[in-house]
Amino acid sequence: xxxxxxDIIDIHAxxxxxxxxxxxxxxxxxxxxxxxxxxxxxxxxxxxxxxxxDVREGNTLSREAARQFPGRILAGGVxxxxxxxxxxxxxxNRCEPHVAMWNELHPALHRSPINGPGYTTILSLxxxxxxxxxxHTDEDDPYSxxxxxxxxxxxxxxxxxxxxHSGNVIGGFEKAxxxxxxxxxxxxxxxxSRNFLGVMEWLIKKVGAEKILFGSDMPFLNASAQVGKLLSxxxxxxxxxxxxxxxxxxxxxxxxMERTSPKFS
Amino acid sequence: xxxxxxxxSNAFLGRHTNPYTESPxxxxxxxxxxxxxxxxxGLLVFHAEAVLYDALHGNQTLxxxxxxxxxxxxxxxALPEVSxxxxxxxxxxxxMEEHRVAAVRIFPRTHNFTLTNQxxxxxxxxLNGRAFPVFANQEEISWDEVIYLLRSFPRLPxxxxxxxxxxxxxxDPLMRCYPTFHLELSRYQVHRGLEDLCRKFxxxxxxxxxxxxxxxxxxxxxxxxxxxxxxxxxxxIAEANLRRLLRRD
Numbered sequence: 001x002x003x004x005x006x007d008i009i010d011i012h013a014x015x016x017x018x019x020x021x022x023x024x025x026x027x028x029x030x031x032x033x034x035x036x037x038x039x040x041x042x043x044x045x046x047x048x049x050x051x052x053x054d055v056r057e058g059n060t061l062s063r064e065a066a067r068q069f070p071g072r073i074l075a076g077g078v079x080x081x082x083x084x085x086x087x088x089x090x091x092x093n094r095c096e097p098h099v100a101m102w103n104e105l106h107p108a109l110h111r112s113p114i115n116g117p118g119y120t121t122i123l124s125l126x127x128x129x130x131x132x133x134x135x136h137t138d139e140d141d142p143y144s145x146x147x148x149x150x151x152x153x154x155x156x157x158x159x160x161x162x163x164x165h166s167g168n169v170i171g172g173f174e175k176a177x178x179x180x181x182x183x184x185x186x187x188x189x190x191x192x193s194r195n196f197l198g199v200m201e202w203l204i205k206k207v208g209a210e211k212i213l214f215g216s217d218m219p220f221l222n223a224s225a226q227v228g229k230l231l232s233x234x235x236x237x238x239x240x241x242x243x244x245x246x247x248x249x250x251x252x253x254x255x256x257m258e259r260t261s262p263k264f265s
Numbered sequence: 266x267x268x269x270x271x272x273x274s275n276a277f278l279g280r281h282t283n284p285y286t287e288s289p290x291x292x293x294x295x296x297x298x299x300x301x302x303x304x305x306x307g308l309l310v311f312h313a314e315a316v317l318y319d320a321l322h323g324n325q326t327l328x329x330x331x332x333x334x335x336x337x338x339x340x341x342x343a344l345p346e347v348s349x350x351x352x353x354x355x356x357x358x359x360x361m362e363e364h365r366v367a368a369v370r371i372f373p374r375t376h377n378f379t380l381t382n383q384x385x386x387x388x389x390x391x392l393n394g395r396a397f398p399v400f401a402n403q404e405e406i407s408w409d410e411v412i413y414l415l416r417s418f419p420r421l422p423x424x425x426x427x428x429x430x431x432x433x434x435x436x437d438p439l440m441r442c443y444p445t446f447h448l449e450l451s452r453y454q455v456h457r458g459l460e461d462l463c464r465k466f467x468x469x470x471x472x473x474x475x476x477x478x479x480x481x482x483x484x485x486x487x488x489x490x491x492x493x494x495x496x497x498x499x500x501x502i503a504e505a506n507l508r509r510l511l512r513r514d
Contacts (some may be wrong), residue, residue: 008276019430021431021432021433021434021455022433022434023456024456024457024461025457026456026457030457034456034457037491037493038491099296127329151441152266170282170283170284190414193429193452194428194452194480195452195480195481195484196283196285196286196479196480197285197286197477197478197479197480197481198283198285198286198481198482199481200286200481201285202285218456219456219457221430221454221456222430222454222455222456222457222458222488224484224487224488224490224491224492225454225484225485225487225488227487227491228483228484228485228486228487228488228491229482229483229484229487231487232303232481232483232484232486232487258372
């Protein structure tokens with residue numbers, strides 16, 4: 001297995017608890033410590049409180065984490081498609097200046113399809129100030145099937161769409177690949193809990209390393225396993241660098257951050 | 266990361282549903298994974314034919330395909346038919362010993378039986394006397410059946426495999442209450458999960474497993490290698506616990 005990497009950028013991480021199973025060690029300090037152990041330099045996080053209960057408070061907690069760990073944690077914004085257009089717009093205007101990307105739009109948790117009216121409102125707002133959008137996908141969830149994005153992506157060509165979990169399961173991976181091949185602004189997220197033998201090699205072969213970004217989904221998932229699967233995949237070091245760092249650096253426009261963060265090399 | 270060697274407690278040969286790698290998964294392919302490439306020292310394998318077609322037929326196929334392949338350790342699939350009474354169960358156990366079968370696996374859901382009506386009690390009674398390990402996938406057995414087995418056969422090591430990362434509230438009480446309950450880690454990819462399990466219950470009942478050929482071993486290896494636990498605990502999980510369970514250390 002390849003030795004530990006450095007300066008990984010994680011575009012899919014969270015903070016906080018989850019009601020379905022016990023999560024410990026999940027505040028900002030814990031997540032940064034885990035990141036240090038694994039060579040992850042920058043994490044884009046959203047707080048689970050925002051995904052599960054109150055979007056405003058969740059976004060505030062993410063912003064506080066970014067303030068607590070400048071240069072290490074970037075705030076990811078969450079918006080709730082079940083709210084009124086006015087509420088969505090107010091929260092967009094409040095949190096947009098502070099978020100590096102939208103992490104994540106979650107049709108499964110919000111029981112609202114990505115091609116429905118709530119997310120149309122959200123994406124139209126994000127499109128006014130384009131930043132990368134991580135969308136949770138899961139072929140097994142009726143709200144989160146990757147093919148629902150077929151109706152959405154062409155309407156927002158300026159938005160980089162990151163397909164969260166790359167469809168998550170067999171059948172979903174194939175649809176995510178189709179999207180990434182069809183649309184220049186669609187990218188895949190390397191995070192998934194079921195690490196099928198050969199799937200990373202298959203994804204990279206299909207869409208190319210320049211279309212895949214590293215995500216850990218910690219503390220929801222074990223970040224070591226997510227890093228480990230990319231360390232062991234048989235690709236060139238240049239491809240690994242793209243997935244671990246360079247693709248995210250480009251999409252998140254981190255060059256300006258590099259100048260203010262001397263440890264980032 | 267340290268140079269641990271891993272003994273895989275959860276793999277199988279034969280046909281599978283993973284479209285991203287060749288099917289069937291043949292013994293030659295399994296053997297090729299042993300050694301330098303991924304630090305695997307051995308694989309505990311059953312045969313898919315024993316699950317999808319017929320247990321006895323598939324168990325024989327396993328013997329044929331693993332013959333003279335010392336890195337592949339045999340697991341036989343058991344059915345209620347081999348446990349109809351003490352004589353039948355004794356014959357099955359003798360055949361396992363003759364063929365150096367290391368463990369038993371059961372598939373109650375796929376094979377349409379339940380443990381709680383004592384369908385496997387005669388076999389489990391014999392295995393209990395020898396502390397012969399029994400494995401089952403979490404999706405194949407109810408929690409009530411797990412508890413029935415652990416309570417009824419207190420010397421029988423039971424390994425629950427393919428346990429999803431969201432199931433901690435089921436797993437922890439079993440670890441706490443039943444010293445013969447073992448947890449295989451291929452799908453238990455929980456944030457700081459190994460650290461918490463080792464702190465609460467020790468490392469002796471945690472087993473590395475991959476789920477090959479459906480799942481990849483490397484993510485689980487990375488999870489063990491980078492866990493913030495002692496080297497002795499890592500060695501236990503990676504290899505020593507399974508060798509001890511199979512009496513091969």
